[in-house]
Structures are given as structure tokens and as C-alpha cells.
Amino acid sequence: MPVQWYPGHMAKARRMMEERVRQVDVVIELVDARLPLSSRNPVLQELSAKKPRLVVMTREDLADPLITRSWLDAFASDNMMAVSVNTTNGNGFSQVRDGLRKLAAAKIQRALEKGLQRAVVRAMVVGIPNVGKSSFINQFAKRSVAKTGNKPGVTRTEQWVRMGDIELLDTPGVLWPKIDTAEQGLRLAISGAVKDQIYDMEEGLAFFLCFAGQHYPDLLQKRYGLSHVPAVRWTDLPTVWPQIADVVEEIGRKRGLLGRGGVVDEERVAKMVIKEVQDGVLGPMTFEWPASHLSETSSDPGNNLS
Numbered sequence: 202m203p204v205q206w207y208p209g210h211m212a213k214a215r216r217m218m219e220e221r222v223r224q225v226d227v228v229i230e231l232v233d234a235r236l237p238l239s240s241r242n243p244v245l246q247e248l249s250a251k252k253p254r255l256v257v258m259t260r261e262d263l264a265d266p267l268i269t270r271s272w273l274d275a276f277a278s279d280n281m282m283a284v285s286v287n288t289t290n291g292n293g294f295s296q297v298r299d300g301l302r303k304l305a306a307a308k309i310q311r312a313l314e315k316g317l318q319r320a321v322v323r324a325m326v327v328g329i330p331n332v333g334k335s336s337f338i339n340q341f342a343k344r345s346v347a348k349t350g351n352k353p354g355v356t357r358t359e360q361w362v363r364m365g366d367i368e369l370l371d372t373p374g375v376l377w378p379k380i381d382t383a384e385q386g387l388r389l390a391i392s393g394a395v396k397d398q399i400y401d402m403e404e405g406l407a408f409f410l411c412f413a414g415q416h417y418p419d420l421l422q423k424r425y426g427l428s429h430v431p432a433v434r435w436t437d438l439p440t441v442w443p444q445i446a447d448v449v450e451e452i453g454r455k456r457g458l459l460g461r462g463g464v465v466d467e468e469r470v471a472k473m474v475i476k477e478v479q480d481g482v483l484g485p486m487t488f489e490w491p492a493s494h495l496s497e498t499s500s501d502p503g504n505n506l507s
């Protein structure tokens with residue numbers, strides 16, 4: 202069953218965002234480096250049509266570095282300026298500042314022509330829940346101005362945060378993920394963008410085990426000490442389910458996640474594995490690849506940007 206997730210107040214949120222976009226020179230679009238496409242929402246293009254956009258891929262530390270490079274190239278070939286960051290240690294933030302200045306070059310030039318010493322570049326952060334908006338703003342400001350948390354929906358308060366010549370609105374714009382396919386929904390779910398309560402975690406686990414078995418078998422094998430990692434497609438699940446069930450069983454036994462009568466509790470296995478995936482415990486992984494990456498590899502979770 203595909204993930205269904207429609208938070209309320211969308212129309213109001215959209216109006217507020219339109220108002221705020223008018224106040225800034227550049228919109229910073231945060232996407233998750235592990236799923237840079239599914240964590241975007243095309244509505245932003247409408248909302249920020251006239252403003253330059255900087256795509257910032259968060260969680261670069263959790264993503265597969267080779268595929269992050271491919272995504273950066275894919276954005277560049279689509280004429281979008283993009284950088285990758287780690288909001289927890291500030292890696293990539295100097296490129297963010299450089300990018301903002303480049304995108305606001307016309308304003309800076311006008312200020313210089315007027316004889317001003319420097320222009321202030323105003324920006325705002327937008328992105329789907331849990332993508333790292335508050336962490337980004339805090340890291341940018343190097344102090345705790347926005348609340349962070351690992352549950353969707355914690356960002357509040359409103360003011361400008363000034364760092365040198367760049368001013369950031371400390372209330373990020375929240376976009377909802379656009380879910381066109383079941384795969385997209387499940388990628389969002391296992392990345393933590395969708396609350397645990399509103400999708401079937403056991404389906405999320407089956408999806409992840411198929412994905413990792415095909416693309417990151419060594420990481421999966423190593424983390425859970427598995428005797429066998431099947432390389433099966435999620436779309437074939439009805440027929441390959443017994444192979445995935447064996448993996449769930451083995452993980453459950455090894456971790457002692459048993460229910461009544463010593464039977465493996467699949468829900469507890471799902472919770473444990475998905476939490477570890479979200480925390481990056483298995484190692485760097487990316488859940489979707491740009492189409493351009495496919496020519497260099499043999500596999501299939503490929504996507505076109507446009």
C-alpha cells in the first residue's frame with residue numbers, strides 16, 4: 202500500500218510562503234542527499250518562480266559520496282546551482298555562502314554602483330519535514346536559533362538571522378513531499394521524512410531489504426551478520442517474499458526481537474532496522490540515483506530531474 206500523507210493547513214502554509222519568498226533574494230531549497238528527487242516538491246518552482254534557488258543537499262554524511270557527486274552534476278547540467286552539506290558539522294557551508302552571493306550578484310552589483318560598501322543578501326530555507334531545516338539555520342547562524350528534533354514538525358519562531366553579509370529568515374518554509382509512486386513514498390518513509398505512525402513499517406522494511414540487497418549487500422550483510430543476502434526486486438515481492446522473510450527472521454533471532462512463543466516479532470525488527478537506516482548506522486547509502494548515473498552502473502533506482 203503506498204504511503205498516504207497529507208498534512209493540514211497546506212493552503213495557509215502556501216500563502217505564507219509566497220509572502221515570505223517576496224522578502225528574499227534567494228530561496229534555499231533543502232533536499233535530502235539520500236533521495237534528492239523524492240524530497241523535492243515541484244510546487245516550490247511556482248512559489249519561487251522569479252527568485253533564484255540554491256539547492257542544498259543535506260545529510261551528505263549519510264549518503265553514498267559517489268552518487269552525491271552524480272546528483273551535483275545532474276543539478277548543474279539542469280542549470281541549477283547545488284551544493285551538499287552536513288548540517289551537523291558545517292561541512293559545505295562556505296559553498297552555501299558563495300552560492301548565495303553568486304545568485305544575488307545583480308543586487309550586490311547594484312549596491313556597489315550606488316556606492317554602498319556591501320549589500321545584504323536575504324535568503325530563506327524551504328524543505329519537507331525533517332530534511333534538516335532547523336539544523337541548517339542553526340549551523341548557519343552558529344547558534345541555536347531554531348529548534349531541532351528528529352520528529353517531523355518542530356520548527357517555530359520568526360526573525361532574521363544575520364551572519365556577515367547574509368541574512369536568513371529563521372522560520373523555514375515547510376513543503377510537503379510529493380508522492381507519485383509507492384516507491385517514492387517508501388523511500389521517504391525509510392529516510393525519516395514521513396512519520397512512523399502513518400505507513401506500514403513492515404512494508405518499509407521489505408522495501409529496504411530488497412533495495413539494500415540489490416545495491417548495498419555488503420553493508421546489510423556486515424551490519425546484521427547475515428548468512429545470505431538475496432538480490433531481489435521489491436516489485437517482485439509477492440513471489441520473492443519467502444527470501445525476504447528469511448532475512449527478517451535471521452535479523453530478529455540474532456537481535457533477540459522475539460514475541461510470544463519465541464516467534465520473531467516482525468514489527469520490532471522493522472522498527473529497529475528502519476531506525477538504524479535513518480541514523481546511518483549501516484553506512485552511507487543513497488536511495489535514488491540521477492538517470493545520468495545509470496550509464497556508469499548496472500542498476501535501476503534512476504530518476505530524471507525534470
Ligand SMILES: Nc1nc2c(ncn2[C@@H]2O[C@H](COP(=O)(O)OP(=O)(O)OP(=O)(O)O)[C@@H](O)[C@H]2O)c(=O)[nH]1
Binds near residue numbers: 263349352354
Ligand atoms: N547526520 C546528519 N543528520 C542531520 C543532518 N541534517 C539534519 N540532521 C538530523 O535530522 C533531524 C531533523 O533535523 P531538523 O533540523 O529538526 O529538521 P527540520 O527540517 O527542521 O524538521 P521539521 O521541523 O520537522 O520540519 C535531526 O535529528 C538532525 O540532527 C545532516 O546533514 N547530517
